[in-house]
Amino acid sequence: MKTVRQAFVPAAALLQLLLACLLAFAAAQARADMEDLRARYAQLREQLSSNSFDRPLHIDSSQSGNALQGDVYAVLNYPFDRVSTALKDPADWCDILILPFNTRYCHATPGSSATTLSVRIGRRPDQPVEQAYRLDFALQPVAATPDYYESRLSAAQGPVGTRDYRISISAVPLEAGRTFMHLSYSYGYNLPGRLAMQAYLATAGSGKAGFTVTGRDGNGQPTYIGGFRGAIERTAMRYYLAVDAHLASLGFPREQRLEKRIEAWFDATERYPRQLHEMDRATYVAIKRSDSERQQATVE
Numbered sequence: 001m002k003t004v005r006q007a008f009v010p011a012a013a014l015l016q017l018l019l020a021c022l023l024a025f026a027a028a029q030a031r032a033d034m035e036d037l038r039a040r041y042a043q044l045r046e047q048l049s050s051n052s053f054d055r056p057l058h059i060d061s062s063q064s065g066n067a068l069q070g071d072v073y074a075v076l077n078y079p080f081d082r083v084s085t086a087l088k089d090p091a092d093w094c095d096i097l098i099l100p101f102n103t104r105y106c107h108a109t110p111g112s113s114a115t116t117l118s119v120r121i122g123r124r125p126d127q128p129v130e131q132a133y134r135l136d137f138a139l140q141p142v143a144a145t146p147d148y149y150e151s152r153l154s155a156a157q158g159p160v161g162t163r164d165y166r167i168s169i170s171a172v173p174l175e176a177g178r179t180f181m182h183l184s185y186s187y188g189y190n191l192p193g194r195l196a197m198q199a200y201l202a203t204a205g206s207g208k209a210g211f212t213v214t215g216r217d218g219n220g221q222p223t224y225i226g227g228f229r230g231a232i233e234r235t236a237m238r239y240y241l242a243v244d245a246h247l248a249s250l251g252f253p254r255e256q257r258l259e260k261r262i263e264a265w266f267d268a269t270e271r272y273p274r275q276l277h278e279m280d281r282a283t284y285v286a287i288k289r290s291d292s293e294r295q296q297a298t299v300e
Contacts, residue, residue: 034148069186070236080173133159161192
């Protein structure tokens, strides 16, 4: 027995050392990410304080090969601890994800290694939820310290030739009880995915634009980016406004929060009608009340 115990001691010590190294690496990476986000805030201070959004906000997008990414940087008028606490619970993520008009369902299922958020994305607002596209996001907490927060959602497969979906939120505290947040939304696509997006842009999305200003027209009015990048900027903006609406609702009694979230998200999107208007208030409110009630049910 003595020999057996001696054989296992080095292995246990090696495992402990490996775990300590992994924790140290994770801490160092979180520190580096925090510094990067603070540096980004310093770079964007002028754009955040003076822009056409009427709020401290900056949007960017990129298209590289068969991948798209939209980024929203914003100063939130909420203390950092409220932001980090409000994004820890998977149920809070479903409260956020359900707000965009085309999200019909969200349900969180705990697992042995990660929580799965099953999300249904509809092609149209009146589409039965069972026929909506399904995305299974793995929720991965990355960092939750007194001065840095990060969490990620990832889905390997999506509808109509899309893949590698990523939604990440990171945040750092600012002075005067505010928070600087970065929301990133990205996905990849193959030929069927490209064709599906082109069909959407030629039909339902033909009159829409993104938020990045690409120039001025003959009347001096801004012209906005369109195409694939315009589409992903709209989606990223919808998710950011959903986060902001969720945070705003937390200042009200629990029984009022759903209605406050719904109202806040719709009002915020209507400030950018060229990009985000989809339906009238009564239709949106009715759909979201129904969708939110469905969140607690299980849809196969």
